[in-house]
Amino acid sequence: QVQLVESGGGLVQAGGSLRLSCAPSGSSFKIEALGWHRQVPGHPRELVGSISYEGATNYEDSVKGRFTISRDNAKNTVYLQMNNVEHGDTAVYYCNARPHLAAFYYTTGGYDYWGQGTQVTVSS
Secondary structure (H helix, E strand, C coil), rough: CEEEEEEEEEEECCCCEEEEEEEEEECCCCCCEEEEEEEECCCCCCCCCCCCCCCCCEEEEEEEEEEEEEEEEECCCCEEEEECCCCCCCCCEEEEEECCCCHHCCCCCCEEEEEEEEEEEECC
């Protein structure tokens, strides 16, 4: 079983920036498509955005223009750059690896690996 590890979460002031990272832990697994999700207690987990191996991205409307997903394939790491953060961005953020981008939007099957989550808290 592949384990993904998120890092970079923490406390940030509203209007500030934070960068999350996601990489596999202790394996040679190559990240293909990757999605960033977030969850607030009592609410369903939502997909914030996704990136293909080639770098094509999609974003949920509330983060467009503020969040950017990028990747360094040589380092096998995917990033979520969060700029101009808002109180509504407070959540646990999870990264999720799938074989291709369509897997985040359609029932396609294939592997489905998750990280343990990292807390992002936006303060006033």
